[in-house]
Amino acid sequence: MLSIRIGIALVACMGALSWALTPSANADAGATKKARDFLDAFTRRIRPLDITVNRAWWDANMTGKPEAFKAKEDAQNKLDALLADKQQFAELKTIKDAGGIDDPVVKRAIDVVYLLLLEKQLDTKLLEDMTKLGNEIESIFTNFRAKIKDTDAKDGFKKLTDGEVRKVLKTSTLSERRQEVWEASKELGREVEPGLKKLVKLRNEAAKRLGFANFHAMQLQLSEQNGNDLIKLFDRLDELTREPFIKAKAEIDIELAKACNVRIADLMPWHYHDPFFQEVPAVFKADLDKIYAQQDLIKLCRDFYRGIDLPIDLVIEKTGNDFAPREGKNPHAFCTDITRDGTDVRVLANIVPNEYWMSTMLHEFGHAVYSSINIPAKLPYVLRSESHILTTEGVAMLFEKNSKRRAWLEQMGVKVDDPKAFDETAAKMSRYQLLIFSRWCQVMLRFEKGMYENPEQDLNKLWWDTVEKYQMLRRPTGRSAPDYGSKYHIVGAPVYYHNYMMGELFASQVHHAIARKVYANADPASVTYVGNKQVGAFMRQYVFDPGRTMTWNELTRHATGADLSPEAFAKDFGGK
Numbered sequence: 197m198l199s200i201r202i203g204i205a206l207v208a209c210m211g212a213l214s215w216a217l218t219p220s221a222n223a224d225a226g227a228t229k230k231a232r233d234f235l236d237a238f239t240r241r242i243r244p245l246d247i248t249v250n251r252a253w254w255d256a257n258m259t260g261k262p263e264a265f266k267a268k269e270d271a272q273n274k275l276d277a278l279l280a281d282k283q284q285f286a287e288l289k290t291i292k293d294a295g296g297i298d299d300p301v302v303k304r305a306i307d308v309v310y311l312l313l314l315e316k317q318l319d320t321k322l323l324e325d326m327t328k329l330g331n332e333i334e335s336i337f338t339n340f341r342a343k344i345k346d347t348d349a350k351d352g353f354k355k356l357t358d359g360e361v362r363k364v365l366k367t368s369t370l371s372e373r374r375q376e377v378w379e380a381s382k383e384l385g386r387e388v389e390p391g392l393k394k395l396v397k398l399r400n401e402a403a404k405r406l407g408f409a410n411f412h413a414m415q416l417q418l419s420e421q422n423g424n425d426l427i428k429l430f431d432r433l434d435e436l437t438r439e440p441f442i443k444a445k446a447e448i449d450i451e452l453a454k455a456c457n458v459r460i461a462d463l464m465p466w467h468y469h470d471p472f473f474q475e476v477p478a479v480f481k482a483d484l485d486k487i488y489a490q491q492d493l494i495k496l497c498r499d500f501y502r503g504i505d506l507p508i509d510l511v512i513e514k515t516g517n518d519f520a521p522r523e524g525k526n527p528h529a530f531c532t533d534i535t536r537d538g539t540d541v542r543v544l545a546n547i548v549p550n551e552y553w554m555s556t557m558l559h560e561f562g563h564a565v566y567s568s569i570n571i572p573a574k575l576p577y578v579l580r581s582e583s584h585i586l587t588t589e590g591v592a593m594l595f596e597k598n599s600k601r602r603a604w605l606e607q608m609g610v611k612v613d614d615p616k617a618f619d620e621t622a623a624k625m626s627r628y629q630l631l632i633f634s635r636w637c638q639v640m641l642r643f644e645k646g647m648y649e650n651p652e653q654d655l656n657k658l659w660w661d662t663v664e665k666y667q668m669l670r671r672p673t674g675r676s677a678p679d680y681g682s683k684y685h686i687v688g689a690p691v692y693y694h695n696y697m698m699g700e701l702f703a704s705q706v707h708h709a710i711a712r713k714v715y716a717n718a719d720p721a722s723v724t725y726v727g728n729k730q731v732g733a734f735m736r737q738y739v740f741d742p743g744r745t746m747t748w749n750e751l752t753r754h755a756t757g758a759d760l761s762p763e764a765f766a767k768d769f770g771g772k
């Protein structure tokens with residue numbers, strides 16, 4: 197829930213903005229019409245700019261070209277200027293404060309637009325500076341390659357893509373090689389650090405001018421989340437996951453030490469299989485990657501989503517069936533709803549046929565089906581989107597988990613050669629994935645909170661203190677480097693990561709609801725959705741149809757009959 201403090205703080209700190217004081221909360225016949233007229237006019241202005249920004253964003257990430265990044269920045273500035281329009285905000289504030297809107301959808305739309313405009317009520321210069329700096333740093337991410345020594349190369353160096361770094365961390369049994377590649381990949385942090393520190397300062401300055409304590413506090417409140425409740429939820433999660441995590445990690449450490457022929461006590465962060473230990477190292481019997489090496493991942497996704505009556509053919513077509521890695525392309529993956537009218541949703545990806553990308557593609561297409569393709573056209577433009585980032589992450593995670601289910605693979609027509617080994621590995625992987633990911637989310641939430649609350653502190657130390665406490669990794673001796681800077685989200689998706697964790701809680705809770713309602717109380721672990729059109733019907737009715745007319749809290753209750761809690765999640769990793 198949005199705290200009432202925002203309004204008070206604004207009045208106190210934004211005296212320069214003059215909005216009319218209006219009598220409160222008496223329904224009058226004109227209130228709804230006034231609100232509706234405002235929304236119509238606002239939509240007419242914002243929609244073309246939204247589309248231009250989305251297209252420019254897409255082009256920049258697909259090509260990595262400086263001119264594309266420039267176009268993206270220009271488009272974003274135009275959009276920001278519209279959102280910052282002071283007269284428009286004053287008009288909206290008057291309508292909102294007057295109350296009396298008798299149509300709940302219109303009332304919700306007004307509240308949503310209010311939150312959208314609130315954070316843009318800053319001077320244009322500060323907004324532009326933040327956008328420019330953000331873009332500069334993002335292009336460092338897009339173009340960065342880890343440099344390692346190579347005596348055969350002309351300049352004595354070899355450049356590794358993100359995918360190649362991951363491959364070494366996944367497969368090499370040589371500690372020195374792993375360390376070299378891991379350290380090279382962290383050089384990104386050093387390149388990003390100066391800009392990032394400036395950006396954090398600008399973001400905090402922006403938040404303070406709007407009356408918030410800092411950027412972190414502002415972001416939470418603007419996304420209708422309460423900071424205290426959030427920390428309580430994460431403290432509970434910490435308690436719930438600590439012991440199971442210690443046990444899981446002990447088992448993983450034995451295998452990692454064996455593979456590299458080192459003592460468990462000598463395991464370092466580079467012995468884990470990804471740059472941040474946010475995923476389960478592939479150390480168990482069956483190699484899940486092998487199964488996907490010969491598969492067409494797009495075809496599997498297409499067939500799966502078609503089978504549950506949430507087809508993605510349009511998304512594949514609009515992306516031009518271009519999902520392969522390429523120089524200049526953003527090496528990660530995302531989904532974007534370009535026009536928000538159900539006609540143009542795209543997924544950027546860099547597919548290599550392995551389990552990571554199977555799971556990633558199921559995830560991104562999960563976002564794609566929870567878009568204007570399935571959110572009804574009857575909703576106003578500003579509400580024709582997911583309820584909240586945590587609910588769309590939750591839906592994406594709900595589907596992503598299938599890449600580790602044998603029953604899913606077999607029902608999709610993929611033969612699993614050694615079913616017993618697969619089951620042992622996959623069950624462990626899924627369980628450990630939830631545990632490892634939850635500990636990693638603790639790091640991200642608490643680090644970002646600390647960074648924005650006190651940006652002057654030793655952030656290198658804060659990072660490693662938090663990593664040691666929650667992920668229980670060993671800090672390399674004497675290491676003081678801005679390793680946090682190599683994590684994209686800290687720059688490009690700030691104060692976002694906790695939503696992944698809450699998305700996991702949402703995913704578990706919705707999955708359990710599907711097992712109850714669609715599968716007549718079946719064991720959630722046995723439910724794969726394959727070929728069941730009722731799953732699509734459930735998702736549409738209980739998750740997609742409301743769009744953003746409901747807050748994330750309301751949607752969770754609507755879809756699952758209960759508030760968001762870690763209970764279903766704990767059952768999924770066998771916690772209780």
Ligand SMILES: [Zn+2]
Pocket residue numbers: 559563588589592
């Ligand atoms: Zn996602």
